[in-house]
Amino acid sequence: MTEQEFSRQIEAIAKKDANQITVFEKNLLAIVATYSAPLAKKLLEINTNERFNLYTGKDPIDINIIAADGSRYMYENPVSDVEKQLESFEKEYARYKALFIYGLGNGVLLKGILGNPAHSTTVVFEPEIEIIYIVLHLLDFSAEITGSRLVIFQTDVMKFTDYFHIVGLKDVLSCARLYSLYIISPFYERYTSNMSLINENMTKAFMQHLRIAGNDGTDSMIGVNHTTLHIPDMLEGIPLSHIKKQRAKKTKTAIIVSTGPSLDKQLELLKKAKDHATIISVDASYSILKAHGIKPDYATTMERCPETSEFFNSPVSAFDDEIIFCATTLTHPNTIKYLKGRNASYIFRPLAYEFGFKDTDFGYLCAGPSAAHFAFDLAAYLEHEKIIFIGQDLAYGKNRSTHATGHTAKEAAELDKKADTEYAPAYGGDGLVETHATWNLFRQYFEADIVARKKSNENLCIYNATEGGARIAGTIEEPFKEILENEVLTEIKPHFSLPKKLNERQKEAKYKKYSKHVKSVLKYGEKLQKKCQKLFLKLAKQIELAKKLKALGKAEKINYEKLRELALEIDDFKLGLDNEIFRGSYYALLISHITNQELELTAILARPSDTDEEKKEKLFLWVSVHGTWLFNIAGGISVMRENIEKSSQKWLR
Incomplete structure (x- = not known):
């Protein structure tokens, strides 16, 4: 089936009246609309099931899938097996926000699992395309798929990008510590090597997302400092929007x-x-191209560290005429120094702090982790x-070479050290x-x-x-x-002339806009810090008292009612952080702390709390962990306020 034929069939299905469309077609439209047209295309290419047979009894949930040669059954007794499994599943996973399931089974257990609204995202890995085909003919999952509560992948054709996409779904990253692959039926036990591959790729995807969030706020704070400090240089440079308008x-x-x-x-x-x-050189290629007389149209650079600045530590020459040097605003000050006399465009990265300035004239590019990703964004x-x-x-070249001839050897040496x-x-x-x-x-x-x-x-x-x-x-x-x-x-x-820069009136308008934003950030931060410290002190007092009573074997005397009140105050405080000014300022520094702390908090939420003792212990842990959470939030706000004040003092109006 060609792409055009597939598109025509999907369009024809979409035009059907609601009373004419089949369950299978509803599921297909949901899959196409939300995450995987290729999967929908594969399903449409199947005319009938050949490798598996379907058995249905009088009971609507009496559904079994049997290998065509009769060698394997999905269930021994579909009704009782699924009912027992659902009961045991919900006992263990009732509070898990994200679930990872191997196999669709007959779809009935999955439908039951999705009945629990606590499960915000359920990811199903199914190795057999024909089983997906059968189940999607039987049960309507279109609402869950459209609402992104359910995603189904056929494992044979999965790429790493699919795993990366999964970890970006709602609540999945916060469940990293809870990750486990639940096998929906013994039928799937023969696919162990496929399960191992899934576990390996999910681990890599979790790690990549956590690396993007960062391990601490140091890099983020450096970026905030540099961006704030470099506002005057940015406004003296070529606006990104002017480049686009012209070229x-x-x-x-x-x-x-x-x-x-x-x-x-x-x-x-x-x-x-x-x-x-158009030739776009990454920073490290600039000197190599210069040595060979190949003038790029653009050179991109994005690092915070001083080592990267050295790529431009050379005298300005006629070679630099007409090249636009695109640097992120968070670049190291040495880069700013070395680019003086060259045509520079300083650009906001699409990061929380930079987004707070709300200025598409100078943003937003370079979401990725290297100058090459920046170049790809620009192209x-x-x-x-x-x-x-x-x-x-x-990858390494011959003799374990890392870079082209003429590249500085320092980075190569650092890579070898890490090994x-x-x-x-x-x-x-x-x-x-x-x-x-x-x-x-x-x-x-x-x-x-x-x-x-x-x-x-x-x-x-x-x-x-x-x-x-x-x-x-x-x-x-x-x-x-x-x-x-x-x-x-x-x-x-x-041939292009250089794009125009801002005039004095435009620059002054930008300064006033940025000054108003920064002042509001500082004022908001001062209030938030005080509120955070006040709540922390209340928590610390109750947590310390509870710990002493536990140590004395008098846990029954802990004031759990007070802890519940504090838990509600914590919820209110966290809801208050879901606002534009926090996301556009302090979140930049606190994202790594919040992300890592949420991993621990999600694990606590998922703990069973059936008995009174379990509920009390869960409450105590919840409040205790938030004590550390609040302490770090208050400290981070204080540090960021001080840094923003210092970095903006030369231009703040």
């Missing part, structure tokens, strides 16, 4: 130049492309039809290549980003012409020479 859609192809070992062999070809395509932002990666090895060796699919699909944990993270982020880009723009072509290193799923692998000859050299890149 979007004007050039079809963008070539992103990274510094993998394979770049050496592409440089002569790149010279031929400079008059035909997409300028609406190029084709994006080509070169030098994007993301977090991993393996990834090789470019071209032939075997595996040795890579590093950091590069693997970058590769996986690219793959997730590419999926998202293609969803919003089906006509976008993304090529990987690296011709070496690791495979990046979602890209078209072709030799750079062939892409140039077939796709690029026939184009003519227009």
Whole structure:
């Protein structure tokens, strides 16, 4: 079935009257609308079940699925088996927000599980496409799928991007410590190797999301300081919106130049492309391109650390004319210093603190973890039809080389010291290549980003012409020479003058807007800190008293009613944090603490509380952990207030 045929069939189903549409069609439309058109397409391509037979009895839940050769049954006694299983399942998992289930079974148990509103997200991994086909004909899950409470994956075709997507679903990350794969029926015990692969990929996906959140707030605080400090430099630079207004859609192809070992062999070809395509150099490639006389249109840099600034620590020359150096506002001050005299555009990253300024003239790009991801964002932002990666090895080269000739050796040495060796699919699909944990993270982020880009723009072509290193799923692998000859050299890149900067009136308006925002953040933070400290002191007093009584064996004398009152106060306080000003300011520093603390709190919530003793212990733990939570929140607010005041004093109106 072609994509066009699939689209026509889905459109025809969507146009049906409500009384004509089948259960299967309702489920299909829900899957297409929410998360997986490819799964819906595979299901539509099935004409009838061949590998499994269906048995239904008089009772509507008396449903069994049997292998066509009669060798395996989903259940011995579907009705009693499912009823007993649901009872035991809910006893253990009743309070779990996110569930991970291996197998659809006959769908009846899953329907029962979804009846508990506490389960906000249920992820089902089913190895057999035909079982998905059968179950979706029997039971209507369209409401749960549309509401994102249920997602079903066919495991044979899952990519890492799917696992990354799963961890981003509601309440899934907070349940990282509770993760376990529940096997819905003994029928699935033969798929143990598939279960192991799922567990491995889920672990990696959880780790990647937690890395993005950060282990502590140090990096975030550095970023907040730098962004606040660099506001005057940003306003003196070229606004991102002016670049887009002048250049979007004007050039079809963008070539992103990274510094993998394979770049050496592409440089002569790149010279031929400079008059035909936009060239975007990552910071580390800038000096290499300069040495070979290849002038990029843009150079991207995004790190907070001083080492990255050194890529631009060279005299300004005629080579720099017309290059726009795109740096994130959180970049190190040395980068600002070295870019003086060059054409700079300082850009807000799409992070909590930067979003607080609400200014799309200077934002928002660079969601990813490297300058190459920044370059990819920029290429997409300028609406190029084709994006080509070169030098994007993301793996060790021959003799364990890490970068192209001419790259600074310091980063390579640091990677070798860490020695977090991993393996990834090789470019071209032939075997595996040795890579590093950091590069693997970058590769996986690219793959997730590419999926998202293609969803919003089906006509976008993304090529990987690296011709070496690791495979990046979602890209078209072709030799750079062939892409140039077939796709690029026939184009003519227009010549652009430099986009205009802000005039004095516009700059002053920005200063006033930013000053008003920063003052409101500081005032809000002062009030919030006092409220937080007051509640913490109340908690600390009761927790200390309860601990003493426990130590004396007098737990029955603990004032649990007071603890319940405090728990309600905590709930009110946390609800108060769900507002725009908190998310656009202090959340930037506190995200890592909140994320990691929520893992512990979610685990406490999931504990059984059937007996009076269990309920009391759960209440005590809940309030105790929030004592630490409040202490860190108050401390983080104090630190951030002091830093913002100091970093903004030179420009605050």
